[in-house]
Amino acid sequence: MNKYLKNNPEIPPQALNLEEAVIGGILINPKSLEEIIDIISPDIFYNKKNKEIIKVIIKLYNSSEPIDIYTVSNELKKNKRLELVGGDFYLTQLTKKITSTAHIEFHSNIIKNKFILRKLIEISYEIIKLSYEEKNDVLKLLDYAEKRLFEINNKTNVKDNTKSINELLNNTIKKIKDNKGQISGIPSGFQGIDKVTCGWQKSELTIIAARPGMGKTSFALSMARNIVINFKIPTLILSLEMSSVQLVTRLISSETGIPSERLKQSDLSKLEWDIVKSKIKLLGKSPLFIDDTHNLSILELRAKCRREILKNKIQLIIIDYLQLMKIEDKNLQREQEVSYISRNLKAICKEFNIPIIALSQLSRAVETRGGRKRPMLSDLRESGALEQDADIVAFIYRPEYYGFTNWDTGNREECQGEAEIIIAKNRNGKIDNIRMKFFNEETKFVENV
Numbered sequence: 001m002n003k004y005l006k007n008n009p010e011i012p013p014q015a016l017n018l019e020e021a022v023i024g025g026i027l028i029n030p031k032s033l034e035e036i037i038d039i040i041s042p043d044i045f046y047n048k049k050n051k052e053i054i055k056v057i058i059k060l061y062n063s064s065e066p067i068d069i070y071t072v073s074n075e076l077k078k079n080k081r082l083e084l085v086g087g088d089f090y091l092t093q094l095t096k097k098i099t100s101t102a103h104i105e106f107h108s109n110i111i112k113n114k115f116i117l118r119k120l121i122e123i124s125y126e127i128i129k130l131s132y133e134e135k136n137d138v139l140k141l142l143d144y145a146e147k148r149l150f151e152i153n154n155k156t157n158v159k160d161n162t163k164s165i166n167e168l169l170n171n172t173i174k175k176i177k178d179n180k181g182q183i184s185g186i187p188s189g190f191q192g193i194d195k196v197t198c199g200w201q202k203s204e205l206t207i208i209a210a211r212p213g214m215g216k217t218s219f220a221l222s223m224a225r226n227i228v229i230n231f232k233i234p235t236l237i238l239s240l241e242m243s244s245v246q247l248v249t250r251l252i253s254s255e256t257g258i259p260s261e262r263l264k265q266s267d268l269s270k271l272e273w274d275i276v277k278s279k280i281k282l283l284g285k286s287p288l289f290i291d292d293t294h295n296l297s298i299l300e301l302r303a304k305c306r307r308e309i310l311k312n313k314i315q316l317i318i319i320d321y322l323q324l325m326k327i328e329d330k331n332l333q334r335e336q337e338v339s340y341i342s343r344n345l346k347a348i349c350k351e352f353n354i355p356i357i358a359l360s361q362l363s364r365a366v367e368t369r370g371g372r373k374r375p376m377l378s379d380l381r382e383s384g385a386l387e388q389d390a391d392i393v394a395f396i397y398r399p400e401y402y403g404f405t406n407w408d409t410g411n412r413e414e415c416q417g418e419a420e421i422i423i424a425k426n427r428n429g430k431i432d433n434i435r436m437k438f439f440n441e442e443t444k445f446v447e448n449v
Contacts, residue, residue, distance in 0.1 A: 018107045019050045024094035025101035026057055030067040032101040036108040044115035049085040069095060116152060123148045186233055186316050186355060189226020190447055192434035196423050200355035205346045207386050209360040210396035216359045218443040219396055220318050221250055228286035235316045236289045236308050240324035244292040254444035255279045295326040298344040305352050321359035339385035346389045372408045377424050393425035
């Protein structure tokens with residue numbers, strides 16, 4: 001809390017009464033939460049006790065669990081927060097302070113507005129203080145002020161996405177005409193894949209899954225390379241498993257044809273060093289950004305997306321891989337964790353209107369069953385929610401990984417150095433299998449021509 005708020009801690013009693021009225025209204029009529037779920041959040045409540053209670057209410061709502069004085073009390077008790085909020089007595093008093101939820105939306109908007117005013121006071125004080133410190137760079141200070149104000153605007157404004165069918169029809173027809181003879185989304189650089197997907201579409205979530213060692217990261221890097229070099233489309237890779245140095249080593253190997261093992265050992269001739277220097281120039285000028293933060297949470301991911309979209313105009317995000325994302329709630333089972341991640345990734349796609357490609361592990365069921373060990377949708381590890389939330393689900397399949405020497409087509413085609421991208425789900429198009437070349441030493445995929 002800043003100096004101004006410390007010296008002026010009081011807010012009008014009616015504002016606190018409104019907080020109590022809103023929470024009391026939800027406790028006596030949980031359905032009223034539907035009206036205000038896009039308005040309220042724990043942050044906008046001033047009273048600490050009310051913050052804790054609304055946090056629990058929203059958690060119960062997101063988990064589709066019943067909301068009443070007993071479930072809220074039990075959840076607070078589990079987290080050892082019940083006494084901090086005043087016990088069951090305080091919860092009971094909240095329900096006695098209101099008889100109707102008729103004006104709950106109006107009251108919630110007042111609470112939000114009070115929060116905005118408090119944040120504006122806080123930010124204004126910070127900017128005034130920094131402005132008096134002449135050692136601060138003016139342009140950096142201006143950028144900081146803009147970012148802080150944007151945070152408030154983005155956090156508190158409810159977007160109105162409702163449009164008439166006539167407006168939607170006109171926009172859709174215009175988009176169809178504009179896309180004549182072209183793919184409508186971000187091209188992968190692989191014609192076979194783009195023909196099936198029409199490119200990676202805005203607001204869509206794509207899951208690319210495979211067993212370990214099958215080439216998930218290599219495929220993602222090959223595709224990212226095509227996108228940033230051939231099409232100059234700003235792309236962000238969030239690597240939760242490998243370091244940025246490891247990824248860039250792979251990119252250099254893919255670009256130069258020099259095995260990554262030799263690059264790691266610096267076992268290169270002068271000619272090969274010249275090739276490296278020449279080939280990486282295009283990569284160096286490309287709009288590719290890599291973040292290797294480990295244990296990334298959904299909240300951190302959303303913040304990074306917002307920052308990178310503003311700063312670097314990012315149009316595509318690749319996550320490697322989603323099972324490594326961090327979950328704040330330690331009480332969730334693994335299947336629930338993956339469902340939570342999947343649901344939120346789809347929400348982020350829609351919020352920022354960008355495509356997200358998330359790599360995923362497949363379960364061991366692939367290894368244990370007989371036959372050709374082709375992956376299926378049921379193999380998606382730990383959660384059917386991945387299949388449900390994703391707009392596209394693709395698998396990477398390399399028969400030689402399992403010791404097979406021929407494709408299962410019946411005509412004895414050799415499969416050495418080849419892979420198949422299996423589009424197993426495509427919400428807005430057809431499903432298909434696309435054959436590709438895979439170069440293991442250079443860790444890259446190329447078109448099978």
